[in-house]
Amino acid sequence: MKKRILIVEDDIAFGKMIMAFLERNNFEVSLCTTGKEARDHLNKNTYELLITDLKLPEDSGLALLDYSKKVTPSTQMILMTGYADVTTAVEAIKKGALDYISKPFRPEELLMIIEQATDLVIESSSKVEIGQKKPDNENNHGLPNRELSRDPGTFINGISEVSKKFNEYLKLVGPTLMNVLLQGESGTGKEVAAKAIHAYSSRSKNNFVAVDCGAIPKEIAASEFFGHVKGSFTGAVNDKTGHFEAANKGTLFLDEVGNLSYENQIQLLRALQERKIKPVGSNMEIDVDVRIITATNEDLVKAVALGKFREDLYHRLNEFSIEIPSLRDRKDDLFLFTHHFLEQANEALGKNVIGLSKQVEEAFKRYAWPGNLRELKNVIKRSVLLTNSDLIPLDVIPREVLVASNTETPVVDFSKESNEKQLIINALKEAGNNKSRAAKLLHITRKTLYNKIAQYQLKS
Numbered sequence: 001m002k003k004r005i006l007i008v009e010d011d012i013a014f015g016k017m018i019m020a021f022l023e024r025n026n027f028e029v030s031l032c033t034t035g036k037e038a039r040d041h042l043n044k045n046t047y048e049l050l051i052t053d054l055k056l057p058e059d060s061g062l063a064l065l066d067y068s069k070k071v072t073p074s075t076q077m078i079l080m081t082g083y084a085d086v087t088t089a090v091e092a093i094k095k096g097a098l099d100y101i102s103k104p105f106r107p108e109e110l111l112m113i114i115e116q117a118t119d120l121v122i123e124s125s126s127k128v129e130i131g132q133k134k135p136d137n138e139n140n141h142g143l144p145n146r147e148l149s150r151d152p153g154t155f156i157n158g159i160s161e162v163s164k165k166f167n168e169y170l171k172l173v174g175p176t177l178m179n180v181l182l183q184g185e186s187g188t189g190k191e192v193a194a195k196a197i198h199a200y201s202s203r204s205k206n207n208f209v210a211v212d213c214g215a216i217p218k219e220i221a222a223s224e225f226f227g228h229v230k231g232s233f234t235g236a237v238n239d240k241t242g243h244f245e246a247a248n249k250g251t252l253f254l255d256e257v258g259n260l261s262y263e264n265q266i267q268l269l270r271a272l273q274e275r276k277i278k279p280v281g282s283n284m285e286i287d288v289d290v291r292i293i294t295a296t297n298e299d300l301v302k303a304v305a306l307g308k309f310r311e312d313l314y315h316r317l318n319e320f321s322i323e324i325p326s327l328r329d330r331k332d333d334l335f336l337f338t339h340h341f342l343e344q345a346n347e348a349l350g351k352n353v354i355g356l357s358k359q360v361e362e363a364f365k366r367y368a369w370p371g372n373l374r375e376l377k378n379v380i381k382r383s384v385l386l387t388n389s390d391l392i393p394l395d396v397i398p399r400e401v402l403v404a405s406n407t408e409t410p411v412v413d414f415s416k417e418s419n420e421k422q423l424i425i426n427a428l429k430e431a432g433n434n435k436s437r438a439a440k441l442l443h444i445t446r447k448t449l450y451n452k453i454a455q456y457q458l459k460s
């Protein structure tokens with residue numbers, strides 16, 4: 001049965017956007033705009049999860065959390081807040097919220113929190129150790145390390161040949177004004193690549209605005225892109241700045257651009273051609289100077305051929321295209337990313353897991369990682385949470401990783417030593433034998449690198 005979620009959000013457009021996204025991710029979602037309406041819903045229905053904004057008209061999200069806890073204690077709660085102050089968040093956690101999320105956020109971030117929260121719910125009923133993390137939480141004001149669990153934005157270059165080429169493209173195209181189309185499977189790092197391009201450009205001091213086109217219902221897309229004036233349609237209770245204006249002089253990243261309706265494609269094309277936008281309900285045109293980076297995991301050429309995607313828009317967006325390698329195609333980077341995500345997970349969860357057990361390493365090497373870096377990151381985070389020893393054991397690894405690993409035979413010999421040795425050789429080569437740079441590339445200290453050089457008897 002689908003899990004039921006109640007969203008309480010007075011910004012209707014935003015609420016609908018999250019609603020549409022969560023529905024596409026197989027949840028049954030109800031949306032309320034006031035605390036009163038939400039209380040009625042909580043009285044009459046059963047929800048697995050309540051997601052409420054902190055600021056509600058003549059009401060507060062915290063009061064609603066209190067109410068929900070009383071009338072429906074089994075409903076989990078997440079607070080959305082534009083005011084990411086620790087006090088409010090602590091207050092929310094004290095009231096029993098699983099977590100909080102600071103606005104603005106992308107629907108995927110919310111989904112990740114929901115998935116993590118759901119994991120916690122399942123695990124805490126069957127495994128006691130998860131509840132024993134209190135001392136670490138205390139250091140963080142009782143918060144489940146939300147700020148740390150946010151992606152700190154570290155970009156791992158990778159040392160495989162495909163990664164080198166990919167990174168070279170990012171650096172080359174970054175400083176130009178070209179619109180870039182990023183193509184790659186889900187979870188390969190398209191958004192991270194878009195951010196890197198922005199960082200390499202002269203626009204880096206201005207905004208990078210990311211928009212998930214797949215999450216925007218077509219009726220409100222114009223208002224999302226170009227903004228609206230108060231009263232221009234039911235629910236437009238305030239003036240709203242659109243993404244184009246927010247990204248002025250910066251970069252606008254349009255994820256899943258292939259999902260835009262034909263009508264929205266026309267509106268987008270017009271804005272790109274004229275470099276002007278008109279908020280919904282306004283007569284005033286606003287000049288905008290925006291660099292567009294788009295991403296898709298579908299074949300846009302095919303979509304053009306099928307008449308689903310406008311050819312003129314495709315050419316405008318695709319002044320330069322970059323294919324992001326799948327994790328399968330950059331297996332030399334697997335343990336570099338593993339190490340990076342392990343450190344992130346340790347930090348976010350207040351743990352100190354050192355690495356993978358030998359069996360897990362083998363399983364990781366054999367698995368095809370269809371969900372790419374996102375899947376790797378999630379698997380590691382979940383495993384770190386469940387690990388109570390130095391090394392991640394096989395029994396905390398999700399079944400699908402193990403099942404698939406058992407059926408496939410390894411193509412390359414990636415025994416730990418030979419793999420590690422090769423990684424070090426590659427990194428030293430990449431760094432022109434500069435040990436500090438190589439250590440940085442490998443995410444290890446210089447001392448560890450010197451030890452490894454001695455261990456593998458490499459020429460220093």
Ligand SMILES: Nc1ncnc2c1ncn2[C@@H]1O[C@H](COP(=O)(O)OP(=O)(O)OP(=O)(O)O)[C@@H](O)[C@H]1O
Pocket residue numbers: 151154155156157184185186187188189190191192193255297340373374377
């Ligand atoms: N080069 C990198 N260095 C560090 N982390 C990375 C890198 N590339 C991707 N990641 C991490 O992998 C995860 C997936 O990346 P991202 O969200 O950019 O993928 P995506 O291709 O945009 O996904 P989707 O297709 O689902 O939109 C993120 O958590 C991101 O932080």
